[in-house]
Amino acid sequence: MGGRAIPLFRLTFLCLCSSFGILNSKRWRPRHLNFSAAVFPRGPKREGSIRAIALDMDGTLMSSHQTVSAKNVAAVEWARRNGKFIFIASGRTRTGAMNALGAYGELLKAQGGFPGVYCNGLLVYGQRSQVLFERALDTSAVAAVAEFCRARGLPFVGYSREEILCDELTAHLARMHNEYKEALPLAVGDVVEAAKEGRVINKMLIFDDPETIAAVRPALESLAPSLGGRVVQAVPDMIEVLPEGASKAEGIAALLKNVNIDPEDLMAVGDGENDIEMIQLAGVGVAVANAQPKLKAFAKFEVASNDEDGVAEAICRFAQVAESQLATVERDLATRLVPFCALSAAEGDVVSSEEDA
Numbered sequence: 001m002g003g004r005a006i007p008l009f010r011l012t013f014l015c016l017c018s019s020f021g022i023l024n025s026k027r028w029r030p031r032h033l034n035f036s037a038a039v040f041p042r043g044p045k046r047e048g049s050i051r052a053i054a055l056d057m058d059g060t061l062m063s064s065h066q067t068v069s070a071k072n073v074a075a076v077e078w079a080r081r082n083g084k085f086i087f088i089a090s091g092r093t094r095t096g097a098m099n100a101l102g103a104y105g106e107l108l109k110a111q112g113g114f115p116g117v118y119c120n121g122l123l124v125y126g127q128r129s130q131v132l133f134e135r136a137l138d139t140s141a142v143a144a145v146a147e148f149c150r151a152r153g154l155p156f157v158g159y160s161r162e163e164i165l166c167d168e169l170t171a172h173l174a175r176m177h178n179e180y181k182e183a184l185p186l187a188v189g190d191v192v193e194a195a196k197e198g199r200v201i202n203k204m205l206i207f208d209d210p211e212t213i214a215a216v217r218p219a220l221e222s223l224a225p226s227l228g229g230r231v232v233q234a235v236p237d238m239i240e241v242l243p244e245g246a247s248k249a250e251g252i253a254a255l256l257k258n259v260n261i262d263p264e265d266l267m268a269v270g271d272g273e274n275d276i277e278m279i280q281l282a283g284v285g286v287a288v289a290n291a292q293p294k295l296k297a298f299a300k301f302e303v304a305s306n307d308e309d310g311v312a313e314a315i316c317r318f319a320q321v322a323e324s325q326l327a328t329v330e331r332d333l334a335t336r337l338v339p340f341c342a343l344s345a346a347e348g349d350v351v352s353s354e355e356d357a
Helices: 008-020 057-061 070-081 094-100 102-110 139-152 171-178 191-196 210-227 248-258 273-281 310-318 323-336 338-346
Strands: 052-055 085-089 116-118 123-125 131-134 156-160 163-166 203-207 229-232 238-243 266-270 284-288 301-303
Touching: 052 057, 052 248, 057 266, 057 310, 070 085, 070 102, 070 310, 070 323, 085 248, 094 102, 094 116, 102 338, 116 248, 123 248, 131 248, 139 156, 139 191, 139 203, 139 210, 139 238, 156 191, 163 191, 171 203, 203 210, 210 229, 210 238, 248 266, 248 273, 266 273, 266 310, 273 284, 284 310, 301 310, 310 323, 323 338
Parallel strands: 052 085, 052 266, 085 116, 266 284, 284 301
Antiparallel strands: 116 123, 123 131, 156 163, 156 203, 203 238, 229 238
16 A cells, blocks of 8 residues: 555455455556447447446456445446436346345345346346346257257256256355355256246356366357257356357346436446447446456456456546545445444355455
8 A cells, every 4th residue: 555544444444345346446546448449339439428337247347356346436426326227137046146236236135135137137126126027948948958968977957047947066166156146046856847938048058167168168069059048158168058149238128128218328348258248238338447358349448357356447437426426425335334344254145355355
């Protein structure tokens, strides 16, 4: 800190954050990309004019250590308090998203939930936690993907709304909960039989080491169209099969329609290939510095990385928020989050050290 004294409210907030995985990270430096030749070219967006904000989680809102920085949390909360329609757009379940936000997620749940686009656009919740939109795989597609995985010894799960189903819960699959803070997979004996008996399977996900995922992707991509599906990948050790044409953008469009907001007034921030469509849809498409090159090709702006408070930089820039305003929100959260720390710890959050930030 260069010998400077830490303000008392920030010291208090840092102490609280160490108990539930929300850590203050490096100071961010505003950076800017020139406009790219996006599929939906638009003129420059006037800073401060955005009405809605869509945030990817893994690799964007969350750091590489699966924590959320204090500055990012303060920026999200500022947007909520100041009339911006801000929401999560993630491949996670809503349960997994709230778990990953730690004590702040517990606060959001206590306040009645958080609108969002989950399961990569396949399940959309409105402002009152009502389901606005849903898509699912056909049972035949579920069976074909399961057969593909079993023949190759690949660990797989089926996302069923707020639950994640597996044949048998192994230590490897439990990592989805222990490391990624997703809902703990539920062993049902046979995912395909569960689907035949009426369980909705929104998407199938394969979870293995990055080398194996890269090796099987071409074969899976060849299979998917015949099943009425498409393949997407958000992180190196997971690959997913979604219904054909499904994307975060499809879910976001349904959510924005519900609240009468034009996509032109949306800022979307992401990092992965599964964020490309929402970056194209948004009037302001923003890539964090650690984003995949294929996403950066469509983003009009670039901000700091997920480990350098890139989300806070984007919100401050395009919603015109001053550092002093974020400091006020941090000070308030330092008090308001205290009752939720124990609840967050009970969910099994990973506790990180400040050096991880």
